[in-house]
Amino acid sequence: MLSPKKTKYRKQFKGKIHGLAKGGFALNFGSHGLKSTQPERITARQIEAARRAITRQMKRQGRVWIRIFPDVPVSDKPAEVRMGKGKGAVEYWAARVAPGRIMFEVDGVSDDIAREALRLGAAKLPVKTRIVTRIAAEAEIMQ
Numbered sequence: 001m002l003s004p005k006k007t008k009y010r011k012q013f014k015g016k017i018h019g020l021a022k023g024g025f026a027l028n029f030g031s032h033g034l035k036s037t038q039p040e041r042i043t044a045r046q047i048e049a050a051r052r053a054i055t056r057q058m059k060r061q062g063r064v065w066i067r068i069f070p071d072v073p074v075s076d077k078p079a080e081v082r083m084g085k086g087k088g089a090v091e092y093w094a095a096r097v098a099p100g101r102i103m104f105e106v107d108g109v110s111d112d113i114a115r116e117a118l119r120l121g122a123a124k125l126p127v128k129t130r131i132v133t134r135i136a137a138e139a140e141i142m143q
Helices: 044-057 111-122 134-142
Strands: 032-036 040-043 063-066 072-076 089-097 102-107 129-133
Touching: 032 111, 040 044, 040 072, 044 063, 044 089, 044 102, 044 111, 102 111, 111 129
Parallel strands: none
Antiparallel strands: 032 102, 032 129, 040 089, 063 102, 072 089
């Protein structure tokens, strides 16, 4: 699973995800991409589950790019522990995903396989998504 090798601080505040994605909203590598339409934190486990679903559907042909990285430590305290005594230990790592962010890109497979693979990958994620294609993105830019 993905996690940072080293961070400046062990724990972070929760924070909010405001507005639209500032970067990572265009296809840079593949011909098809999975774009978020909601703000959400996505865990490293969810990213890995989506990646497995996508690569399995593509029968390990083509190429998959993961465009998000879980760099936010999410801490949790055990059940039935009294208040106080500091912040809990880091339980998992998450990525903050803003609306409009491309999360996965695929290339090297047919349109049908790419769409089905991204649909199955989207089912593993807690956000509503859209499948975007390079052809549609270029047509949008032309207008």
